[in-house]
Amino acid sequence: MGVIAAERIKLTSTRSPWWCSLIVVGLAVGFAALFGLIGRIAADDPQASGAPALTVDTAFLGISGFGVMVLAIMATLTVTSEYRFGIIRTTFQAVPNRLLVIGTKAGLVGLYAAALTTVLAFAAYAVAKAVAGDAGSTLVLEDNWRALYAIPILAFLNVVLAIGIGVLVRQSAAAISLIVLWQLIIEPLVGALGKVGREISAFLPFQNASRFALMDESMASGNWHWGVWGSLVYFIAFVALVTGVALLVVNKRDA
Numbered sequence: 001m002g003v004i005a006a007e008r009i010k011l012t013s014t015r016s017p018w019w020c021s022l023i024v025v026g027l028a029v030g031f032a033a034l035f036g037l038i039g040r041i042a043a044d045d046p047q048a049s050g051a052p053a054l055t056v057d058t059a060f061l062g063i064s065g066f067g068v069m070v071l072a073i074m075a076t077l078t079v080t081s082e083y084r085f086g087i088i089r090t091t092f093q094a095v096p097n098r099l100l101v102i103g104t105k106a107g108l109v110g111l112y113a114a115a116l117t118t119v120l121a122f123a124a125y126a127v128a129k130a131v132a133g134d135a136g137s138t139l140v141l142e143d144n145w146r147a148l149y150a151i152p153i154l155a156f157l158n159v160v161l162a163i164g165i166g167v168l169v170r171q172s173a174a175a176i177s178l179i180v181l182w183q184l185i186i187e188p189l190v191g192a193l194g195k196v197g198r199e200i201s202a203f204l205p206f207q208n209a210s211r212f213a214l215m216d217e218s219m220a221s222g223n224w225h226w227g228v229w230g231s232l233v234y235f236i237a238f239v240a241l242v243t244g245v246a247l248l249v250v251n252k253r254d255a
Contacts, residue, residue, distance in 0.1 A: 003095055003104045011078065011109060020074035021116060024067040028117075031062025032124035036131030043134060054139055056147040057214050059128035063120055064213045068155050069183060071113040072162035076175045078109055079166030098250050102167060106243070110159040114152035121151045146228070150213040153232070157209070161239045164246035182206065198223045205238040 011017055039054030057064075079102075082088040095101050125148070129139050141148060162179055169175040183206050191201040201207045202224050208231035211224070226234070 003100055004108065006091070006094075007101075007105050007108045010082075011112065014081075016077050016081070017074055020070050024063070024070050024116065025120060027062040027067045027070070028060075028120040028124045029062070029127055031066075032059050032128040033131050035059060035061065036128040039128075039132040039139075040134075043132075054128065054132055055216065056125070056139065056141065056144045057216055059124055059139060060121060060147055060151060060213075063117055063124060063151050064154070064210075067117065067120065068113075068151070068158050069180065071117070071155055072158045072179050073176050075106075075109045075113070075159040075162040076166040076179060077172060078105060079163050080170060080172040080175055083166075083170045084172065099247050102163065102247060102250055106160045106163045109163065110156040113155040113159045117155040118152045121148050144215050147213060147215045150232075154209050154213055154235075157235060157239050161242055164239070164243040167246040167250050168242075195223075203234075205235050208232070208238075209235045 035058040212232040
């Protein structure tokens, strides 16, 4: 309980988690309102073409596409900042069980991310439906619940993964660059390599995570060898592997 209290104080007494949370709120509500407005304009103007359809995937894009990444960056900073300022040494002196410290940090920040994204998912749905007006009649959660509950699940897993990467890399800039470039550049570039890229994409972790969150599977490129739940299991296994290596390394090297 002492470790939980200490990690809670660290999380709530620094500014970066608050700023990151505000950014996530803005992304969730802003993108939902934007796509709701686009759906409304497209419905009012039958001549309009090329506008993205208003679906649960587009309504949640601000959270699933960008918000979760911001939370992952926040999680990385909770580790790398302690290494940068030497706070981690004091923490490990107070609690010699390093696995307990890292595990508690990952669990606490992960649960916070899951709770925040759950609330924002419902808020984004309500905002998109309200802004869209009559065009929002097609925006329903029936048969689309996976798009909603996938968000907190993936938020939790991404936070745990980000903390593992932070433990391994220790440098804020390097860890953040790895997380952002991996998701936004490296994996999409691989998927753009034609048939070979689609074969490789089926084994890329974030492509599998995206596939689980999307109701429209055509938006997730890849020649898949398993179902959407298999993609979740694959991503969980990847997170477990990186986290396991991080926990092994944190016990082997000096703080």
